[in-house]
Amino acid sequence: MVIVDSGDLLNEDEEVSDSVIKSAKLKAELIAEVFTSIGIDAVEVGELDLALGINNLKDLQKKYNFPFVCANLVDKKNVPIFKRYIIKKVNGKNVGIFGIIGDTSEMAAKVKEITKDAASVTDPLAAATAVMKELTGKVDYVVALTHQGTNRDWVIARRVPGIDLVVGGHDQQKTKDPNEADKTLIVQAGVKGQYLGMMEVTLGATKTSKNTLFALGDDVPNDPKIKARISKYNDDVASLYNTPGAGATTQPAAADVKLSLNACEMCHADQVAKWKTTDHAKAYDTLVKKTKQFDPSCLKCHTTRYEQPEGFSMKLQQMELVNVQCESCHGFRKQHITDLKPAAQKVKIALCITCHTADRCPTFEKDEQKVMEKIKHWK
Amino acid sequence: MKRVFCLFLLILGTVCYASLSVSGASPQAADNAKLTIAYSSNLLGYTEPCG
Incomplete structure (x- = not known):
């Protein structure tokens, strides 16, 4: 071999x-x-x-x-x-x-x-x-x-x-x-x-x-030794970021934090209410369940504006920016909050597939209409 | 005795010829060796699904 x-x-x-x-x-x-x-x-x-x-x-x-x-x-x-x-x-x-x-x-x-x-x-x-x-x-x-x-x-x-x-x-x-x-x-x-x-x-x-x-799908069993080694890696990564000044030991659970989108909610209450029922609102929790909430390769798609100016950063681990919130898809809207000028941009699927890649979601593009229904918060 | 020696030479010659024939042919043709190449590409640091 x-x-x-x-x-x-x-x-x-x-x-x-x-x-x-x-x-x-x-x-x-x-x-x-x-x-x-x-x-x-x-x-x-x-x-x-x-x-x-x-x-x-x-x-x-x-x-x-x-x-x-x-x-x-x-x-x-x-x-x-x-x-x-x-x-x-x-x-x-x-x-x-x-x-x-x-x-x-x-x-x-x-x-x-x-x-x-x-x-x-x-x-x-x-x-x-x-x-x-x-x-x-x-x-x-x-x-x-x-x-x-x-x-x-x-x-x-x-x-x-x-x-x-x-x-x-x-x-x-x-x-x-x-x-x-x-x-x-x-x-x-x-x-x-x-x-x-x-x-x-x-x-x-x-x-x-x-x-x-x-x-190599789910039907291929994990090798216990390799699985254990990956778990150790997850723990090692968590210990890198889960330290005083950055991470969960000093910050409250995501559910107890006012999310960044609270600012949006004042004018877009219906949309935010709908968003709260979607998987985008649970994106961070799915990482926590698998001890992957400190893995940078996962946080990219499970937080808002990962490593962008005023977005979620590995260093700060801002809990108010976890999950896939409004600005993940609609872009940075600080100016809009100040001047209230129309700012909503139509989200194109090209943006979605940066996270919903073919390897993760093989039929995403083909099923565009179906998947959009899952997050529909517009009229 | 001479006849036995000739027979021995004949047998030896036959064996040598046979082995020369084998070595003269492609060694690959003789053994049909099997080889398996397992390959991966573009793993991109992937370890397991995030969620």
Whole structure:
């Protein structure tokens, strides 16, 4: 068995602010520890992983012998920062695995910005070609872990001979049936652990493959040890923010706090009354029930105007701004309260799907009318 | 005795030829080794549902 990941494994955000860096590091450590325990063989570095800082990734590499690979991410001296490839022996066969990160101007600029010029991206095709030259004659099967998007995966598969399988990433695709670029297969396993891909290969006179995407739904039981480790992470994150001056130990329960929307209620009583019956009004409670009320990745969608000016902040943990209140959808309305000029804006579904993403709510866009009925507080 | 030795040589030769035939062919063709690659992508730091 070979276990691999094609990047953006550890982190979700391009910018990791000072207020969340500690919890982001805890999460990265949790994931590195768990993936190490299941025997991960190679992980391509994604730009979102880099947002944690190269030194943090190197620390994980050192602490867990975490197998980052990337053939075209180099330091200021043009030296690869991580291993370019690894070779693993399986059933008497050598499997070569190398990593590639995309070099679009957007990605290259992002990498430079995120790493404060400590790292840059070199030509993926040249890097892959050089790796393949070294692997030729030494391996029986080659896996390229790429983080550049499917279009570029086609290019690398067609222009660099000898790659058997491209496991792609970055553009968050799900490929049930692998793309076939000549003799190279291209796959990707969706987003946020919804699927695990399994490519079963027979190395005979010709190589034959069978790909399966396993849906990791509620019917897949939790591993008790990993579940316990996640609970410890939740507790560790809570202890970061649940401290005097910030958090529940010094603040009353959400139900006892006058919410920010009380200001809206004076003129929009009917709408607020209706809102109180919706799931938006219970959004924070759902986190409390799962000890996730301090997890920044959850609070983004369960509080009002997360980390925006005068919005909910990780540092202040303002209970009057929990739940999905008026300003979550209608925008900051401080000026409207002062001048009372008409301000209501029609909320577009594009805003809703920033939280009701396809992985969380697969039919949200399709069922737009139905879901809007659930929160209807307009005439 | 000579006949026995010749027979031995014949058998040895046959075995050598047979093994040469095997090694001359693709080693992959000989064993049909199985390989499973488990892969994930774009986990984005996901651990469990928020609510």
